[in-house]
Amino acid sequence: MTDIRVKICGLRTEADVAAVAAAGAAYAGFVFFAKSPRNLTIAQAATLALAAPPGLAKVALVVDADDDTLDAIVGGVPLDMLQLHGHESPDRVAEIRARYGLPVMKAVGVADEGDLAALFDYSTVADQILIDAKPPKGAALPGGNGLSFDWRLVAQRRWLRPWMLAGGLTPDNVAEAIRLTNARQVDVSSGVESAPGVKDAARITAFVKAAQA
Numbered sequence: 751m752t753d754i755r756v757k758i759c760g761l762r763t764e765a766d767v768a769a770v771a772a773a774g775a776a777y778a779g780f781v782f783f784a785k786s787p788r789n790l791t792i793a794q795a796a797t798l799a800l801a802a803p804p805g806l807a808k809v810a811l812v813v814d815a816d817d818d819t820l821d822a823i824v825g826g827v828p829l830d831m832l833q834l835h836g837h838e839s840p841d842r843v844a845e846i847r848a849r850y851g852l853p854v855m856k857a858v859g860v861a862d863e864g865d866l867a868a869l870f871d872y873s874t875v876a877d878q879i880l881i882d883a884k885p886p887k888g889a890a891l892p893g894g895n896g897l898s899f900d901w902r903l904v905a906q907r908r909w910l911r912p913w914m915l916a917g918g919l920t921p922d923n924v925a926e927a928i929r930l931t932n933a934r935q936v937d938v939s940s941g942v943e944s945a946p947g948v949k950d951a952a953r954i955t956a957f958v959k960a961a962q963a
């Protein structure tokens with residue numbers, strides 16, 4: 751058993767929250783993106799957040815959200831972190847961090863070496879960095895596509911802030927991804943689902959176990 755921290759993203763039911771907590775994950779992610787099969791209303795997310803036991807950090811995932819949208823989410827849902835998964839600039843990340851007083855994790859899509867500079871830029875303003883696969887051109891979703899990137903690009907690298915590895919992780923490949931990259935935190939959505947937006951408790955348990963083995 752290691753100290754790897756796991757985030758399970760895209761929870762939609764109280765049973766999902768219970769499965770994530772029972773498996774020993776550190777973070778539960780709630781998606782606010784209308785086109786996503788994992789999208790929640792503020793009322794739904796509030797119900798799930800209130801069902802989360804102490805110690806399970808509640809993360810709201812937003813995409814290029816304006817202040818009115820963020821005001822409503824932060825005002826309506828008890829949260830521990832904001833995850834910015836759009837094209838938010840470093841200045842916007844700093845602004846959101848200052849406005850809400852919550853830790854901010856910025857997602858950065860990686861496909862090749864050229865994407866790595868952005869990781870440094872965002873690590874000067876965000877509390878954490880989520881290193882994810884860059885979505886393919888024309889993809890309906892900016893994340894949660896179940897696609898991996900070449901983990902060797904970030905293998906054994908160091909950034910200014912804590913970071914999380916994401917993109918196409920599954921119970922079958924997460925141990926190898928951790929071994930290659932030395933990630934201390936991992937994030938998954940599609941890889942623990944039986945269908946888009948439908949979490950599978952057995953896969954959640956298997957994922958956390960494999961990550962922490």
Ligand SMILES: O=C(O)c1ccccc1NCC(=O)[C@H](O)[C@H](O)COP(=O)(O)O
Nearest residue numbers: 759786893894895896917918938939940
């Ligand atoms: O999950 C979504 O539907 C989603 C929508 C819009 C932006 C991001 C989204 N998901 C991001 C994630 O769930 C994860 O942080 C990450 O991208 C890993 O996803 P996956 O490859 O499916 O494990």
